[in-house]
């Protein structure tokens with residue numbers, strides 16, 4: 001009973017049952033919990049939904065590999081108890097690509113941020129989508145570089161305030177879902193950290209598919225972006241997501257641009273295609289070469 | 293104290309057609325809580341509230357809104373998924389289900 005604590009009896013009486021571990025701990029490096037993420041940060045929900053998805057699919061944890069880049073959400077690889085690799089900034093996708101090609105039996109997922117995947121790693125991700133590479137990419141889009149103090153990223157909405165855009169951002173953001181859909185992704189979805197059930201379902205769905213799968217998860221960053229853009233606490237941002245996220249499955253990704261962080265936005269599964277993946281193409285072409 | 297976690301049962305809301313509504317048992321790992329209040333705010337049954345106790349890090353973990361009360365946890369498991377800290381989870385209590 002290492003986690004013994006002093007709580008007054010009145011509280012214990014009125015409280016729920018005290019526990020020392022969580023059912024998710026079997027897939028967490030629980031010696032590293034509590035994690036470093038701020039109160040209310042949306043990174044935690046990505047981890048909890050991912051774990052639940054793996055559990056419900058009953059995937060052998062030894063066959064799951066997590067790759068992340070650098071950033072707050074980049075810590076995901078360090079907290080999940082699978083084979084995991086915390087790569088250098090922006091290089092999660094090439095690492096994951098190499099891993100999948102060398103070890104096709106693994107379920108390779110990249111969990112990383114908007115800055116890591118679309119700024120320094122921007123080139124890699126479009127090419128992975130173009131190749132329909134067999135990896136799942138979950139992007140925590142908090143509109144900012146959280147870890148380094150809240151600079152603007154290629155996903156920061158125009159006009160927003162960040163430490164590097166103190167007068168407002170003059171740049172337009174990428175429409176992440178459209179970028180990857182047009183590059184060739186097989187599966188593209190967007191959820192938020194409050195839509196945990198649907199997010200979990202989406203991760204489950206994506207884990208059972210092949211090819212390049214992308215799930216954008218809008219997450220509150222109350223410390224970095226939220227504070228500078230009058231988005232309030234994580235509760236306020238989550239309520240906003242709940243009220244303004246409109247489910248629109250199959251929407252044309254050109255119409256799902258996130259223009260303004262405070263207006264309605266589309267969520268759902270936008271693209272779900274069955275098309276030849278990189279590994280399938282490789283298989284087909286290499287076997288053809290051999291027959292000659 | 294020292295409660296060993298059992299199998300996680302929180303899956304989907306309790307079937308509305310079923311007259312017996314399940315009763316959830318809530319487990320809290322008090323020292324992991326960072327007081328974000330997401331579980332309190334988004335519990336569909338509003339069974340939680342912020343307590344006045346401090347944990348070691350100085351946050352107020354949640355507690356039941358009333359004991360015993362009308363408002364009962366149904367073990368839907370939403371708090372477990374939404375908690376960013378892996379600090380709370382629920383189980384459905386089978387015995388109480390029978391008792392109803």
Ligand SMILES: Cc1ncc(C[n+]2csc(CCOP(=O)(O)OP(=O)(O)O)c2C)c(N)n1
Pocket residue numbers: 070071072073074089112113114115116117140142144145146147148153
């Ligand atoms: C080569 C290199 N350049 C810059 C950095 C500094 N850096 C660390 S994290 C980060 C941005 C991360 O932003 P994002 O991917 O959005 O993740 P978040 O922290 O918001 O979760 C940057 C620029 C670095 N670590 N390495």
Ligand code: SF4
Pocket residue numbers: 036037038040041042043072073142146147220221222223224225
């Ligand atoms: S800075 Fe933002 S993204 Fe990073 S842990 Fe804090 S809330 Fe999360």
Ligand code: SF4
Pocket residue numbers: 302316318334335336337338339340364365366367368369370371372382
């Ligand atoms: S399981 Fe959690 S969210 Fe669901 S009713 Fe019980 S306390 Fe509320």
Ligand code: SF4
Pocket residue numbers: 324325326327328329330331332353354374375376377378379380
């Ligand atoms: S969601 Fe988790 S961390 Fe937040 S208040 Fe509830 S138990 Fe604490």
